[in-house]
Amino acid sequence: MSSSTDTLSIARTLAIAGAAALGLLSVKYHDRALFTEKREGIPFASGAPLVGGLIRQLRSKDVVLDNSLELMQEYDTMTIYTTALGLPPSIMTIDANNVEYLLKTNFSNYVKGPQMLFCFLFRDAMGDLFGHGIFVANGSQWKWQRKAASLIFNVVNFRDYFTEVFIKEVDLMSTRIFDKKAESGKPVDFHDVIYKFTLDSFVLIGFGKQLNALLSKDKVPFAASFDICQSNCFERFVDPFTNLRDMLKPILHPGSLRIKQHLEIIDDFAYTLIRERREQMKSGGDFKDLLSRFMNAKNENNETLSDKELRDTVLNFIIAGRDTTAQALSWTFYNLMLHPRIEAKLLDEIKEHIPGDVQSLDAPEVYEIIKKMTYAHAVYVLRLYPSVPSNVKVALEDDVFPDGSPIKKGDSIFWFPYSMGRSEKIWGSDAKSFKPERWLSEDGELKRESAGQWPAFHAGPRICLGQNLATLEALIAIVMLLKRYKFSLVPSQTITYDLSLTHPMRYGMHVFIERR
Numbered sequence: 187m188s189s190s191t192d193t194l195s196i197a198r199t200l201a202i203a204g205a206a207a208l209g210l211l212s213v214k215y216h217d218r219a220l221f222t223e224k225r226e227g228i229p230f231a232s233g234a235p236l237v238g239g240l241i242r243q244l245r246s247k248d249v250v251l252d253n254s255l256e257l258m259q260e261y262d263t264m265t266i267y268t269t270a271l272g273l274p275p276s277i278m279t280i281d282a283n284n285v286e287y288l289l290k291t292n293f294s295n296y297v298k299g300p301q302m303l304f305c306f307l308f309r310d311a312m313g314d315l316f317g318h319g320i321f322v323a324n325g326s327q328w329k330w331q332r333k334a335a336s337l338i339f340n341v342v343n344f345r346d347y348f349t350e351v352f353i354k355e356v357d358l359m360s361t362r363i364f365d366k367k368a369e370s371g372k373p374v375d376f377h378d379v380i381y382k383f384t385l386d387s388f389v390l391i392g393f394g395k396q397l398n399a400l401l402s403k404d405k406v407p408f409a410a411s412f413d414i415c416q417s418n419c420f421e422r423f424v425d426p427f428t429n430l431r432d433m434l435k436p437i438l439h440p441g442s443l444r445i446k447q448h449l450e451i452i453d454d455f456a457y458t459l460i461r462e463r464r465e466q467m468k469s470g471g472d473f474k475d476l477l478s479r480f481m482n483a484k485n486e487n488n489e490t491l492s493d494k495e496l497r498d499t500v501l502n503f504i505i506a507g508r509d510t511t512a513q514a515l516s517w518t519f520y521n522l523m524l525h526p527r528i529e530a531k532l533l534d535e536i537k538e539h540i541p542g543d544v545q546s547l548d549a550p551e552v553y554e555i556i557k558k559m560t561y562a563h564a565v566y567v568l569r570l571y572p573s574v575p576s577n578v579k580v581a582l583e584d585d586v587f588p589d590g591s592p593i594k595k596g597d598s599i600f601w602f603p604y605s606m607g608r609s610e611k612i613w614g615s616d617a618k619s620f621k622p623e624r625w626l627s628e629d630g631e632l633k634r635e636s637a638g639q640w641p642a643f644h645a646g647p648r649i650c651l652g653q654n655l656a657t658l659e660a661l662i663a664i665v666m667l668l669k670r671y672k673f674s675l676v677p678s679q680t681i682t683y684d685l686s687l688t689h690p691m692r693y694g695m696h697v698f699i700e701r702r
């Protein structure tokens with residue numbers, strides 16, 4: 187026999203053996219991803235042979251949050267086990283007791299990743315963007331960061347400094363952008379403008395720098411790259427081809443930037459901030475912003491921070507301080523535009539508490555008044571549009587959830603504040619309605635649900651450090667903007683969310699503005 191006939195017959199034998207092995211494997215893994223185990227005692231979202239739920243996941247990637255709720259409804263459950271080829275098997279839950287247990291009661295058993303994903307490269311999904319910053323750190327590395335950051339969140343800072351910055355920045359946004367749009371009658375992308383407002387405000391409060399994004403017509407390059415990297419991080423959790431697509435970008439989309447190039451732009455922004463602040467500190471002066479606090483802090487090894495650690499701090503805090511609040515404000519205004527009755531009621535409350543101009547009051551007065559505006563607080567609850575709509579932790583040891591679901595060491599546990607906020611099992615048949623009254627008691631006092639039922643700001647030892655800051659900023663913006671303008675949606679646009687770690691609007695939100 188010639189050598190080419192030999193090769194052919196070896197190839198044929200291998201192909202037959204391969205097909206037979208695949209056939210056998212697809213009998214064993216007929217409803218789940220290859221090499222994943224069956225799990226007793228928990229509803230299982232069955233999928234296609236060998237790939238499990240991957241196809242469903244890829245098909246519904248753009249509506250992944252709604253998909254998680256639909257999946258629960260389809261199986262009539264609040265907790266489910268899923269598998270998808272290329273991604274770790276996961277437990278998904280929207281059960282309030284489980285969420286409270288995971289975040290609070292048994293906090294020490296559930297940690298942040300690293301989410302090692304087999305995305306054609308075995309890698310940590312969040313590491314390149316977040317480094318070792320507070321959002322991804324655990325144990326002593328997390329503790330010192332939380333302690334250092336919490337120093338800026340004191341009442342004096344809130345009342346005397348933060349309030350003043352927010353009033354000034356809302357005023358700038360109004361005079362430089364919204365007044366002009368009101369005059370011209372041309373629409374504006376509210377979402378984009380609000381992102382610039384929260385970026386400017388947070389960079390000033392957190393890092394002591396006046397960035398003036400509000401004065402630039404286009405998106406700040408750092409912010410554009412930052413958004414892309416965040417989307418990419420999230421995509422890695424739902425699509426194992428994410429990194430491959432990035433690797434092929436130079437061939438498939440010549441001229442477009444790869445993730446590592448976006449990361450360079452982001453790093454450049456962060457390192458410039460750090461360099462400038464180091465120089466200012468060398469030449470004296472008493473700086474009390476977040477960056478300066480971190481420059482004076484010691485890490486878990488009792489060492490002062492390297493530039494890389496400071497870079498991680500800057501980026502983690504920008505996502506915390508800019509994105510979440512911008513999104514919360516955008517979705518709140520969206521809801522208000524859709525619900526004129528609620529907008530009118532809110533405006534009544536605003537006028538009752540602040541009959542004149544906000545600017546005629548001093549910052550501590552505004553701070554005290556805003557605290558008392560219960561209806562405004564009830565409007566700004568973020569139940570339907572939580573800025574962190576989904577989240578994940580990893581189990582350190584075997585455990586059992588309050589609903590009886592067995593948890594195995596190494597499981598990824600996903601929970602979905604977005605789907606929880608819309609679950610009829612949690613909120614009743616009108617779960618999807620925007621109804622601030624839900625949060626008010628009969629005597630008009632503000633009510634809060636349990637930590638597990640309403641995890642928009644997380645719960646337990648890692649509860650959001652910036653909740654009061656975000657609420658103050660948002661309420662100042664709502665009060666000042668509603669008093670001055672009537673916003674209305676440009677017709678026929680699609681308002682929906684984008685795939686990301688947080689909850690941005692995919693196409694922005696275009697509005698017409700009238701002066702009141």
Ligand code: HEM
Binds near residue numbers: 572642649650
């Ligand atoms: C509407 C606005 C906001 C929402 C909905 C929100 C929500 C959250 C959530 C859900 C987490 C938990 C994230 C996780 O561990 O995976 C978190 C953590 C955190 N948030 Fe916020 N946040 C908001 C604004 C802010 C602001 C303005 C700051 C200001 C610095 C901030 C600082 C932080 C920090 C430092 C953490 C990490 C806490 C820790 O791990 O110990 N947040 N936030």
